[in-house]
Amino acid sequence: MVNRVIGWVLVAVPALVALGGPLVPGDISSTSLPSAPPGAGHPLGTDVLGRDALAVVLSGGLSVVGITLAALLLAYAMGVPLGLVAAGRGRWLDEVLMRLLDLVLAFPSLLVLMVLAATGHRSAVVLVCAVAVVQLPAIARLVRAAALAPGCRTAAEALLLQGEPWWRIQAGYVVRSVAGPVVTDAGTRLGLVLYLLASANFLGLGLPSSAPDWAVVIERNRDALTTQPAVVLVPAALLIALCVGVNLLSDKALAHRRRS
Structure with missing residues (x-):
């Protein structure tokens, strides 16, 4: 309490x-x-x-809180479905998705922001999308691992044998099982996103250096x-x-x- x-x-x-x-x-x-x-x-x-x-x-405060929440929501809106699809649609699709995400994961987050700043793409929308994309691989991997946990996997296979379509299993039972790890991850990822936003603003990506934004x-x-x-x-x-x-x-x- x-x-x-x-x-x-x-x-x-x-x-x-x-x-x-x-x-x-x-x-x-x-x-x-x-x-x-x-x-x-x-x-x-x-x-x-x-x-x-x-x-x-x-x-x-409104700008930094708004941009942070927008980046987090976009990252999880893309990462959770990708993780569920990778866990529920067979090994070949799992391998393809994970290897593509590995390519994104191989690039340091700050390097991605520096490249965007150097190319002149400097707006709040670009900043939100960039931060969401660099968070995407870790979120998708977390969801995939939670969905492939032994208990969750056994229940999903039992429902599949009963004739339930894979998308209903993933969107119904499995998504409830991964909710705990996702909520925990979101709490800790909030600080990481704030750090990236502060670094991006220092590089001139997103908000101008004269903005009253807390991170700036x-x-x-x-x-x-x-x-x-x-x-x-x-x-x-x-x-x-x-x-x-x-x-x-x-x-x-x-x-x-x-x-x-």
Whole structure:
């Protein structure tokens, strides 16, 4: 019960800041000296562009949360069906799909983002698709492994012998069996996606360097961590709270599912 309450609080705080922050009036234009300490009119000081740090934090959460959720949803929307098809449609299709995914897995994620940045493909849509694609092989492999687990495999084969079509078995029984590993993976993958988004924005892929996005702000102000730590630590703390809260809630949901 305590962990669940803590999880909801950790998720609610950054979610409320991300959703409600843009509604709070504030000026995010460069109106002061760069990296100024907290003072009158600037409770958290200013960032490297001379913008009020508090106004930047309040206005920059919606983009990073939205892009992160979009990339995760797209990755699982592609990866879960691929994993189920690979596990349920025979060895030859399994081999073809896994070898194709191995090709994607062979390329480092940051290298893919650097190539996209170098070719000039710089937009939020491209960023979401790129992050989703680089996460696809790991998700599909996870789902395939869970679907091929002995208990799940035996039940699926029994249903197949009873005349059930493979797609109904995969979409009905098997998908419920892989839900636990997928939820656990999504909680931990959230932090990885946030790291990739921060790296992509640092490379100039996606949002511009002047955007108030939390990930962009952290990367842009990291050299001012010792002189103006609040600009980095506040958005970083909000992102950490979001990741930890999601993991706590997913763990409690899985524990409740096992008990029931």
